[in-house]
Amino acid sequence: MTTARSIPRSTIETARLRLRPTSAADARRAFEIQSDWNVTRMLSNACYPPNAHDIESWFSSHEREWAEGTAYRFAIEQGEGVIGVVDVDGIAGSNGSLGYWLESPSWGKGYAFEAAQALIGFVFSEVGLLTLESGHAADNPASGRVLTRLGFTPIASRELFSRARRETIVQCCYTLGRGSTLCSQ
Numbered sequence: 001m002t003t004a005r006s007i008p009r010s011t012i013e014t015a016r017l018r019l020r021p022t023s024a025a026d027a028r029r030a031f032e033i034q035s036d037w038n039v040t041r042m043l044s045n046a047c048y049p050p051n052a053h054d055i056e057s058w059f060s061s062h063e064r065e066w067a068e069g070t071a072y073r074f075a076i077e078q079g080e081g082v083i084g085v086v087d088v089d090g091i092a093g094s095n096g097s098l099g100y101w102l103e104s105p106s107w108g109k110g111y112a113f114e115a116a117q118a119l120i121g122f123v124f125s126e127v128g129l130l131t132l133e134s135g136h137a138a139d140n141p142a143s144g145r146v147l148t149r150l151g152f153t154p155i156a157s158r159e160l161f162s163r164a165r166r167e168t169i170v171q172c173c174y175t176l177g178r179g180s181t182l183c184s185q
């Protein structure tokens with residue numbers, strides 16, 4: 001397994017997208033995207049309305065997380081603009097957690113699948129992770145479809161407090177092993 005500190009902060013190109021490691025400068029665009037209730041209500045740990053200071057401080061921590069090997073987060077660029085974020089965080093040992101969110105005008109074009117597939121290839125082949133977990137709110141079938149297309153297997157449901165909704169929701173939980181995806185190398 002490659003040591004975390006030796007992994008360069010390089011971009012990943014896909015057929016239609018460019019995944020660029022996030023930096024503090026991405027906070028403003030993220031604030032715009034998370035100002036859309038239909039985006040933020042689906043996120044497990046975001047506030048609504050979004051708090052600009054919290055988002056800035058979160059993005060400011062990304063370079064350090066990368067250097068420590070605890071999270072790899074990418075801005076999803078399509079053409080000239082940032083349309084969302086895809087990340088693997090909570091890395092402990094050889095396991096991490098996949099997340100993604102897109103501006104609503106970019107939904108329904110296969111971008112989440114394309115971005116997540118590329119990131120999965122990166123964390124399995126470059127970072128050396130062996131397993132990923134992910135999850136979605138029970139009322140977010142589009143995200144469930146993204147996960148199953150990626151090869152994730154549903155494992156359980158659990159109750160989770162949604163900060164954005166300010167209520168407890170049901171989250172569907174999934175897992176993916178390096179050997180069980182087309183993305184593995």
Ligand SMILES: CC(C)(COP(=O)(O)OP(=O)(O)OC[C@H]1O[C@@H](n2cnc3c(N)ncnc32)[C@H](O)[C@@H]1OP(=O)(O)O)[C@@H](O)C(=O)NCCC(=O)NCCS
Nearest residue numbers: 039042101102107108109110111112113136141142143145
């Ligand atoms: C969930 C989200 C990432 C999906 O992004 P996307 O780029 O539209 O996803 P894709 O186009 O790759 O795939 C969506 C799939 O869900 C399907 N889908 C969309 N709405 C659906 C619905 N209501 N019920 C069932 N399937 C649905 C689409 O048909 C597509 O399936 P296909 O791959 O078989 O064609 C995007 O809607 C989003 O950012 N939502 C807000 C934030 C969020 O939910 N993040 C994930 C948190 S778990």
